[in-house]
Amino acid sequence: MAADEVVWHGPRTLTKVRQVCIPLELLRALSLDAGSExxxxxxxxxxxxxxxxxxxxxxxxxxxxxx
Structure with missing residues (x-):
C-alpha cells in the first residue's frame, strides 16, 4: 500500500503504562482478539x-x- 493510500485511525493516547487501544475496525479486519501476538x-x-x-x-x- 502506497503512503497516500493509508487510512489513518486516531489519534490514540498512550496510557501511563505505555499501552494504546487498537481501533475495533482494524482488529476485526485482521481477526485479532485478546491474546493475539x-x-x-x-x-x-x-x-x-x-x-x-x-x-x-x-x-x-x-x-x-x-x-
Whole structure:
C-alpha cells in the first residue's frame, strides 16, 4: 500500500503504562482478539512504528475454557 493510500485511525493516547487501544475496525479486519501476538518495527526513516500480527495467539487457560 502506497503512503497516500493509508487510512489513518486516531489519534490514540498512550496510557501511563505505555499501552494504546487498537481501533475495533482494524482488529476485526485482521481477526485479532485478546491474546493475539503482534510484532513491532521502526521504519528506516524513524517516522513510523509498524505493527503486524504473527498469526499466533497466547490465550490463557481461562480464555480457552470460555470458548
Amino acid at each position: 503482534l510484532q513491532f518495527a521502526l521504519s528506516l526513516d524513524g517516522n513510523e512504528i509498524r505493527v503486524r500480527p504473527t498469526g499466533r495467539s497466547r490465550m490463557s487457560h481461562d480464555q480457552q475454557e470460555a470458548r
